[in-house]
Amino acid sequence: MTALRLRATDLAVVRCANRSRAAWYALVDSLKSFGGSRAAAPRLRPGEFYALDGIDLELRAGEAIAVIGENGAGKSTLLKALAGTLQTSRGEIARHGTVGAVIELGEGLNPLLTGRENIELGALLKGLRDDEALAYANRVFVFADLAEAIDAPLESYSSGMIARLSFAAAAMTQPDVLLIDEALSVGDPAFQRKCVRFIDDFLARGGSILLASHNLVQVQMLCSQAIMLVSGKPAFAGSATDAVRALVERNRHCDRPVEAEATSLRLVRFGDEAGKAVTGKAAVLEVDYTLDHHVDDVCWGFEIWTADQLQCVTTAQDMRGRELAAGSGTLRCRVDRLPLAPGTYAIRLNIIDRRSGTPVALAGFAGAASCIVVESPPSIASNYQVELGQLAVVEVSWT
């Protein structure tokens, strides 16, 4: 097992949404502490909330862990607490080695100074000796690759240029642990690729990374493990692909099948023997019907719609004319390789008169449709499909 770089135990951060109140609490707490009274056990006061609660984390050399979650989940707060810039309300953080952070791009850079001056000032604030500062500045200049813009005031920089400089400034300190918050999602694509290559090298050299990001593909590509935060609490911790799956599942709009309208057509099965539909696997659709009279020259089929029923994904209509006797029966069809991306879909069923196109029996058109859930084991590809809300999966063979 590689060396431990960072450990957080039962970490909690209490914050106050109201700035005036936060100032008042800080004043009261500081006065109490100044007066020599011991800090009371964390107890929420009006307006306070747990921005982080019960976080346990271990980061080892050469390891990259992702922190994922929706906006406001506590990702940046966690990184700030681990970087030491935010006071924790409970728990312990043990740092073994130096920690560098790219948390808010451009923060700490002075817009009136040039890029070069900002880097020199940064080296000074990091406490580097003159020779170290010179070497550091040169590494930053090379990595940021801003050419002559390095001598222009920062206020003339684009956001992408600031991102370059910020990332380079943090990364080139050569820390043991690098905390990155969304920094890889800005800047031009070429620079993003450069950052990713840097991270690969950094990890190979034994560096450790904690990456907070909304880019779920990047998270899975760079990190082996991930922690998913929901309202500041750890909701999932495990492999990055499983964590991403947990996140995207959580974000689905329609997360359970709904009852179809009462009709003479009823979906009884879609999927394998157990009724489980899996992308790329065989699936069987079974529909029970009840007719009060004999019909001839009818055809039937189904339509697959998005869960919100705004977009039709595909249809499968058997246009051959058939006869159906009065009474109940079952229609059955087989899909050899289900081309649907993981997600939730609505199914509409129909039996129509082939000649006139008029409906004989319908399900899901006027009322609630049956929902089906198509699954796919967590993988980078399937998570990407879910994240982007893809509907179909095309099977291809590259040559």
Next chain:
Amino acid sequence: MGFAAVGAQVAKAWTEAFRVGWKVYLFHLKTRRRRNWLGLIWVIVPLLAALGIGLGLQSTRLIGQSGLGGLPPAVFVLTGVTFWQVFADAVLMPQRHLASFQTELAGGHMTVELALLVGLFDLAFAILFRCLFLLLVVPLLGVSPSLSAAALPAFLIVLATGGLAIGIFAALPGMLIDDIGRLLAVLLAVAMFTSPVFYRQPAFIPDWVNPLAPVIEAARASATGLPVSVVFLVGCVVVVAAMLVLALSWLKSGQRRFLSALR
């Protein structure tokens, strides 16, 4: 670890802090120069204004020398404004500097102590400049300094240190609440008019109401050749040193809480 080793460590830490603080100060000056057209001229402007007001009062004879302890009005006002400015600058410096380095502080790129150290360089240069200005101009206005002028730097440091201690107490909450800065400005204005800046402190206001008044009077005495009490000076040094220790303890105990609320 012996005293010598501890002393060496402290000296090393101070030297390093001074080295970093000085370079950051130079960057700070560079930034400020890019925002100002007049730069250092702003240090002398209040003094020239005070000199102008004093000369104006002197020419109109609205205030007689007898009411000013025998000093010409121009000298009285110039010294009063100078000492007041030293005190007020010191009170406002911590908040101004924490505000100007707010993004660096919020991001954890700079410590509060370093931000204040940069401000101290500013303060020190302003005091030095004002001290020299006084010593050059006062004789031109007909008042000859004496050996008591040797105490002038000490009184200026007392004024600055006292102001600094008050400013440090106010600066931490002032980072979050703008009212603190406004309140300070109002209090300073009130304090100025109850201090012997433009006129002697009215007799009905006892010294304990405004402890600054005797310090300003003593500093004025040292700049104008009048005798000063060494005991009083030592007492002032002890009091402001205690105030500074308290202020630094407050800074140490409170800064993380206030900075966390900022982040």
